[in-house]
Amino acid sequence: MEQELKEYIQSLIPEDFPDGNQLVEEGRKMAGDIPWNKSRFLRETGYKSHLDYRKENLKNGKQTYQLLVGLSTLEEEIEAIKKIDEFHKRTGFEVRSMQSIPSQLVGLDPKDWEGAPKPTSYLMEKEEDWLAHTEAAPVDCCWQDWHLASPNNLNETKYALKAGTSRLGCFSTFIWEYPGYNEEKKRFSDMFRTMGILSAKKDEGLDCITYPEDGLPGFFMDVVSYVGYEMIEHYIIEDLCGARMALSYGGLLSEIVPRMSFALAMEKLYGTPEHPFVTYYNGSTNEQWDHDIESNYGLGASEMLIEAVINLKYGLPTVINPVSITEALRVPTLDELFNIVKCGIGIERKAKEWLDIIDFTRFEEMRDLLIEKGTMFYENVMKGFEEAGVNIKDPLEMVMVLRRFDPVKFEQEFHPSLQESEKFKPYVPTVLGRETMEMTENVVNDLKDKGYESMLKGKKVICGSADGHSYGLMLIDNVWSEMNADVVDCGTNMEPSFILDLYDEEDADAVCVSVHCGQTLDYARQLKEEEKKRGKKYNIVIGGMLNAMLPGNTEPVDVSDIVEEMGICATNDFEKQINFIGRD
Missing domain, CATH: 3.40.50.280 (Cobalamin-binding domain)
Structure with a gap:
């Protein structure tokens, strides 16, 4: 390793931070006082978990769908959950899952709301606000945005688990900032106490979920780097914290072969029949038009088709989360979300026909390339961190160094192409890059x-x-x-x-x-x-x-x-x- 890079990494190591492993252990002890309750969805459907529901759908030849919903008020959000249930009952379509997208302010203690920027979505403040989601209708509700890695993560984790969230995230968002909040040591100490809580709930089936595009990979130019980076997160979440990791992705990966090969790579690395690794595919937005927006139905339909086909081919109960044709312009309405998910109704009827038409060799070859080069990326990072003096056994120290690392520099310094030539060259370029x-x-x-x-x-x-x-x-x-x-x-x-x-x-x-x-x-x-x-x-x-x-x-x-x-x-x-x- 060059001395300049070594000194740069050393400059990122936090001083006077607590031991991350001790924080995880504190969280495990706290977990006994925080029940993970069953949601109304599980109570009324009889499923043991949302994963069991997804597996049952796949067994019956059905796909499972999810909507991301973040409306302007809590009342509108609760009403939307009821309308999702009505939509399911009317169509028989498996749209019985939603992910709550509240305001960024929810990630802060309410006392810190004043003076912080106010995004478009709704607010939640008290425990009953989380419970109102899961009790509104027999619809699965979960929380990822502004939760696990936020300054208010301990309170939010307690509220979400008591409400019966099906998973908790989003791990990768430890790089996000909260304007006006600067207590970094407290925020991330609490994050690893929360990781201890998730670890203690692992055997109950609780997932710690991540989303690469909301973290460092959102800056990357190569899908190989996505894989290598997720191997690092897996090491921190599972090996160091003892929690169970799951992955969602898709907003920036719009080219079909890299998009689906990434899922196959992560499944081959970490998925099992008991616990498939990829929870949901998110619809992409980077190729959407901002004019004649009805053409964006074609983009959404093509993604949903290949996702359904890949699920059937490889036996994956991965949820399909399409995005509205207006997603690249603004926050969508519920009707706009229903309109795009309706495309899936016709797609399910035709997906099986494509199994004998598509040659899956290209997907599998790229899957193997992503694993090979991604593993090299991971090994380069771990070796480099250790050589620079990072305590790679401490999850908090690992996250703080990653958080402080310039993301473009991170990818280019550890990319395996540098072992073949002196120039950074993506193997599988990202579309948005x-x-x-x-x-x-x-x-x-x-x-x-x-x-x-x-x-x-x-x-x-x-x-x-x-x-x-x-x-x-x-x-x-x-x-x-x-x-x-x-x-x-x-x-x-x-x-x-x-x-x-x-x-x-x-x-x-x-x-x-x-x-x-x-x-x-x-x-x-x-x-x-x-x-x-x-x-x-x-x-x-x-x-x-x-x-x-x-x-x-x-x-x-x-x-x-x-x-x-x-x-x-x-x-x-x-x-x-x-x-x-x-x-x-």
């Missing part, structure tokens, strides 16, 4: 053709993401660098105050922020409040999903005009952005 590079090239060429190439020369631009998503940040980083700007990347999950602090420290000329669903208006207001406190004028550009939930609306609406009125450039048009930044 490749598309980001292609989009960068197209935008840059267009701007150069219009004479903008030198307009930002000598300008220093701070680039950051308001949430955990990285590809928008990668795009603006690359575009402004190609436009000869001096780019300072401040990373993801950046608080408004931190971004403006960096603006001042770097004596920057502008800041560009990439935002996700529902963040725009609140984030813009916080930036302007910070600006007012400082008595200074900042050049601010916001791009991405420029929507928010406004009073009187149950769906997010475009708020770019409102933000523009604040004196912020709110647009995804790079020509308008460059004119704003480059003006004298």
Whole structure:
């Protein structure tokens, strides 16, 4: 290992943090006072677990479906669960599962809500709010977002288990930040107490679930790196913490062969007939159109078809979780979710016919390549960490080093292609990574053709993401660098105050922020409040999903005009952005 990399890894090791193994043991002792209750779904259907329900469906030639639901109020969310039950009863279709997507604020103790950005989804505060989900109807409810790795994880775990969640996550989101919250030691000490609770419930059938695209792999350019990284998480969750791991994925893997080969690789590595490893496939969004959106039904249907076929071929009870045709634009309505899941009704009737048509050799060959190269990636990381002095037997220390590691650097330093040549080269490129590079090239060429190439020369631009998503940040980083700007990347999950602090420290000329669903208006207001406190004028550009939930609306609406009125450039048009930044 090069000395520079060794010193970099050493700089990431946390100081004065407690022993992670002791925290896990504390959690195991706490588990006795936290019952994992049976939900109304299990009580009324008679299944021992949600997994048994999935297996029974597969045995009967049926697929199991799940909806991700995050509406604007708790009352709307509970009503949606009842409507899911009505839909199942009316159609006979196995849509009896939902994953709750509450507001990010739920991941914080309610006393910390004031001043934090307010996303579009609903709030939960008390134990009865979790219970209201699982008691609303005989529909399986579970929680992943803003739970296991959040600052409020101990309370949320207790509430979710008492309510009868079918699993708990999301492990990979330990990289997420919670604006306004900075007690890192407490947050992650509690996370590993929670891991101890999950470990104690392992024999009862409770899964600790992860979702790679919401963690470090969301930055990766190679599906091989996904596999290697998930091997690291498996080591931490199962070998160090003694919990039972499960995996969900799919939002960024839209090409059919890599998408399904990844599932087959993870099943071959860790799945068993008793406990299949992959819990659900999430629909992808990165190839959805933002115009003529009905065409997105074709994307969703093609994914559901191959998922059903793979499930039948390999005997996998993996849940299918399609996404609405509006997913890339805004939070979907319940009717929009029903519309896409209806495509599955016809697909189930035809899926068996494809078993004799499809040659599965390509899937299996790529599966084996992913395992071979992914194992090399995993071994490179473990060897490198140990050589740098990381205590690889301590789950908390492992997570903190991963959390602090620059994700692009992480992939490229440990990638097995470097053992074959001196240059990083993906074996199975991710679609979004490749598309980001292609989009960068197209935008840059267009701007150069219009004479903008030198307009930002000598300008220093701070680039950051308001949430955990990285590809928008990668795009603006690359575009402004190609436009000869001096780019300072401040990373993801950046608080408004931190971004403006960096603006001042770097004596920057502008800041560009990439935002996700529902963040725009609140984030813009916080930036302007910070600006007012400082008595200074900042050049601010916001791009991405420029929507928010406004009073009187149950769906997010475009708020770019409102933000523009604040004196912020709110647009995804790079020509308008460059004119704003480059003006004298």
